[in-house]
Amino acid sequence: MNGKKGKIWEENVIIETITRLMVPFIQIYALYVMVGTEGAGGGFQGGVVFAASIVLFTVTFGISKGRKRLPESWNAALNSLGLYLYAGVGLLCIVLSLGAAQYLNYAALPLSQIMSPAHTRALMISDVVEVGIGLTVMSIFASIFFDLAWKGEGKKNKDKNKGDKEVQE
Amino acid sequence: MEQLIPIPYRPLLAILCPAIGSIFIVLFGKRPNIRESWTMLASIAQFLIVFSMVPIVIGGNGEPIKYTLFTAFPSVDFGFSVDAFGLIFAITSSFLWILVSSYSIGYMRSLHEHAQTRYYFCFCWAIFGAVGVALSGNLFTMFVFYEILTVSTYPLVAHDQTPEALFAGRKYLAYLLTAGGFFLAAVVITYYFTGTTDFVTGGIPNLASEASRTALMALFALFLLGFMKAAWMPFHSWLPTAMVAPTPVSALLHAVAVVKAGVFGIVRVVCYIYGVDLMHGLGLGLVLACLATFTIIVANLFALAQDNLKRRLAYSTINQLSLIIFGVALLSPEGIEGAMMHIPFHGFMKITLFMCAGAIIVVSGKKNISEMAGIGKEMPVTMIAFTIGALGMCALPPTAGYITHHFFVHGCEEAGGTMSFFPYVLLIAAILxxxxxxxxxxxxxFAKSExxxxxxxxxxxxxxxxxxAITATVSIIFFFYPDLFHISELVETAVSSLGGVHP
Amino acid sequence: MILSVVEQFPVLVIVVSLLSAFTILIAGWLNKKSCWVISFATILVQLVMAVFILHHVLTVGTIHYWLGGWSPPWGIEYVVDALNAYILVIVLSLALICVTYSKRSIAHELPQKIVSFYTLYQLLVTGLCGVTVTGDIFNMYVFIEIFSLSAYALIASRGKIALKASFTYLVLGSIGACFFLLGIGFLYSVTGSLNMHDLSLILPPLYENKVVQAAFVFFVVGLSIKMALFPLHTWLPDAHSFAPSEISAMLSGIIIEVSTYALIRVSFSVYTVAFIKLLPIFDFLCWVAAFGIIIGSVLAIAQYNLKRMLAYSSVSQMGYIMLAVGLSTSTHSALWGGLTPALMHILNHALMKGCLFLVAGAFIYKAELWNITDFQGLGRKMPYTCAAFMLAAISMIGVPPSVGFVSKVYIILACLESGKFIFVAVMLLSSLLNLVYFWRVIETMYMKRGEGEERSHSHSSSSKIDEIPLSMLIPVLTLAGLCIIMGVVWLTEIPLPILDQVNALFGLGRYAIP
Amino acid sequence: MILIDEPLMYAFVAFWIIWVAVRRKEPGRWLIKFCEGPLMTFARFIDFYVMRMAGFFVWVSKNPMVALRIKEKEVRLKVEKPVITPKKAEEYERGLEEVRIRYTKELPRLSLGASILLILLFFLVYLAMYLLTVH
Structure with a gap:
């Protein structure tokens, strides 16, 4: 990385300050996109916006700091968590209805004391599922960004495929 | 015996003997004595079981013992149907297996051969295939065993693992598996035409009506190609090449099991698929006879030119196999009788010759005839046995060969027409x-050694x-008493139901 | 509608697998060894479910599962009939065997990438199951992409030249997927529906429509690429030979077969026999397949690298399957009519090729042996592995009573019935060619002595046995044993009623309307 | 029939034995010579060519593209040799050598572009079939 270890960015007070200011707002906006509106949709976009905030942070403060905020393990965990939310709610429908309803049949969730089946459906789709999608998208985008930016790791994979050469010949 | 094993299970058990034996052979691979006693045990058990079926089949007046494992296609069972003809082949191979097992022990140990476990293992499976072919009740089952026989003999042919042996193995497989392909096609086409592949005495009834004349001719050609194991010319060259195998292998497999499986198949197809009448109607008998005659003469001429004893015997085998085909091609009862009888007779005589050749190799390492001057004085017993076998090949008394030659000549006479010209061919063959x-x-x-x-x-x-000594003696006993092992009774039972004399 | 537990299984097979894929990702951070356990357990559970599904389908009838309770054609519907259930069981069985095998082999080959390997593997299984159970054509496309993407990544996982192979596959696979997607688009533009059953109801009056016909062409071409039908097989040899062996086994044994399944599904469930009989497309496919059979075998002879050789052999075997599919509309026998030979060979090929690739992997695992010429003396060193190879190779050649033999007989009977004698000759020739290239390997393994290995005169001095670990050996031996056992089972006609149900579904074989 | 057949056989056997006893040599040397000489040569000739043909097929299948090119060049060299200058012939031979070297090295492998071209061709064939066959 340009000979110097670690730092290729310039410490710039203006950028840092603005980033510090912007990131929370971007993230709140992302949440709004995800769940703030009524009806389905927005999970993906919200996730992307959220990832953008992380990207912005990393660009400003350097990759190691960025990685520290969102460690790889966390990334994997969030990634899976999103999917768990999405698929888990679907499974809940089966489990809570004791197998009577289909997968993703949110109307079957036993929330009838609180709201009507139609409302349950809407709530699940627009909030829970969207959050799940958002989380996964966010973590995937972040990890793509880190993978592209993080150069040093690639060397670790030693390929011991001697056969390849022979085959190539 | 009757109480010990219920009759219908006997064919299955007979087949299973070598299969089970092979497992124990592998298990005791590290202890030669125990391993080889398993071979002996399996062979004796198999012979006893096979032999125990003889009275039933003879007593049953041509009614076969049937045992079906499962049905593979509608009216195509995977199962056995033991009739008199099948028993002849089964008895021959299972009895000779006992002798060859003993012979193998001597041969392999004397020469300190490698990979003996593999050898005995594959031998078992080869016998499994051969007896399976003999006892199978339809073409489909027969094909299955036929292929098993091919594959299991490959390691035996290539046993030496020298480049020459490997080449021989490759050639062997190339010929025989190609043949297998043709055989499969023939079986499937037969099934497609008639809806059955069972062996029916006198031929499958609806074969003639279902297929056109040309189709039947082509189908027969496919069958012939499929039975390349019978080593008819010009598809014979795998057999002399395969002589690089250890002598017991040449003896049992290339004098009895493998090649006889081919001839056996041809007889089966002629008598039990096409039927004598249809064959005659199509004029295929003459075609087959010409093919056999060609092979008989040319193989003999080739044999004249060989100096290597085993190769000479191989060409003699080709000749004798075609003699069997010739007998069937006559399409007359006596001819067929001779052909069926020649299967065990030739088996005993040729195995004697091969075993003698092997004994010479073990004792003196000599493989060529020109080196064998005076060997009769060193190994009198072996060479006397060899003489008996050789007399048999020349159809001279007092050996089994004389009997069958007699049958063939009578068969020609019986068949009449063009066929009555063929005894001269037999004469030429015998002279050669x-x-x-x-x-x-x-x-x-008599020659003096240098x-x-x-x-x-x-x-x-x-x-x-x-x-x-045993095989040589049996070859002579057959001359005086052809009913040893009930062979002639079985042959008569088999032929009596075939019918069809065509003047 | 009240669902029985088994009727939930089609979706659970996929969801469980998907969840497990991401669980592996997390668990891998905590303990790398847990990845294999989770993957194995999941696939085992899936297999059990698949078996239940198969049983349910056979005894009760087709399962229709409406996701989220939305009724088709608006909602996505999973439909499991005899065909899917059968394929599903095959997919999961081989997946289970491969995952068992991978435990040691991946730890040895890709120690750095265990977590990602199992995650991707589980995703691959998810995709394959998804394609199999879905009754919605767009959903099918999505799952095709899921398994393809995982396959690209898995092939690339060994790095270096595998990357190139993966890239070729990626490009060609994407083109194939594009064709498939275009086909879907065409159909949607005409019918406004994506549900297969719904489409099959709407389409018949539109069969003369050029768009509908073009859509079929798109489907055929797209899936032909995916299933490596000659001459669109060019991605396959590299991909097969450079992937980790268990992935090669999956690629050859399952992935291309599932693509074939997709083609069968599209041809007979979306379109119908009536449409196919309208056009000579299946005749054309027969010829293409016949050429593929011969040329694939010939090219296999040319190879010295075992895995490459097996890959070309797969091209030839796909030809068998496609030939059988091509003949399916013109055969009416109760036994070999319709799709029976094709479906039979799908299972048989999975068994044989799975076994062969796993054995090839075993040689690489043990001694980095890639080339056939290096196999000298292996028969003594690795007796069980070589015996397995031998059994599978014998099956490929078609020696009775192996599975290959049964396929061969059934396909030949089908050829005969449809009067195409030339294909009988092709089948026979190809089994000879198979003999040429497989026997070469067997000969080297058993009959040629390794360097420095003296001709041992007595049995005691046989060289040391150096076998692969048990967790790899058991899968290999299982497959090899199945090659023979299934052959006998096929001959006993026990599993044929399943295939008969498939024919009944599509109106093929003896259910065909003359 | 037997009347003729069998006595003739015994007669021959007797003749053979007497001949050997008297002449100390086997009768029919000429026949054996014929078999060992011309007949075996002929048989070997046939066998050799059959094996060579089989070998040729295997050789071609190992690298069909290059093998065909080698054959083509060989034939061309044979045909044109009498008419062209020695220098040119030498050039030809060099070309042939080059291809021969490539035979062992280069295995047929299609590039990505060629594969895509194949796909398109394949697709065109299908499409053409449709548009031509329907109505």
């Missing part, structure tokens, strides 16, 4: 036989000598 077998005997007994190795008697180990 004399021309290449007698010199061997002459060289062995080195004065003295005339000290130096015989092969008893493990080898005893089987040789």
């Amino acid at each position: 036989d004399v021309m290449y077998f007698f010199p061997i005997i002459y060289t062995a007994f 080195g004065s190795s003295g005339s000290k008697i130096n015989e092969a180990p008893l493990f080898m000598l005893v089987p040789i």
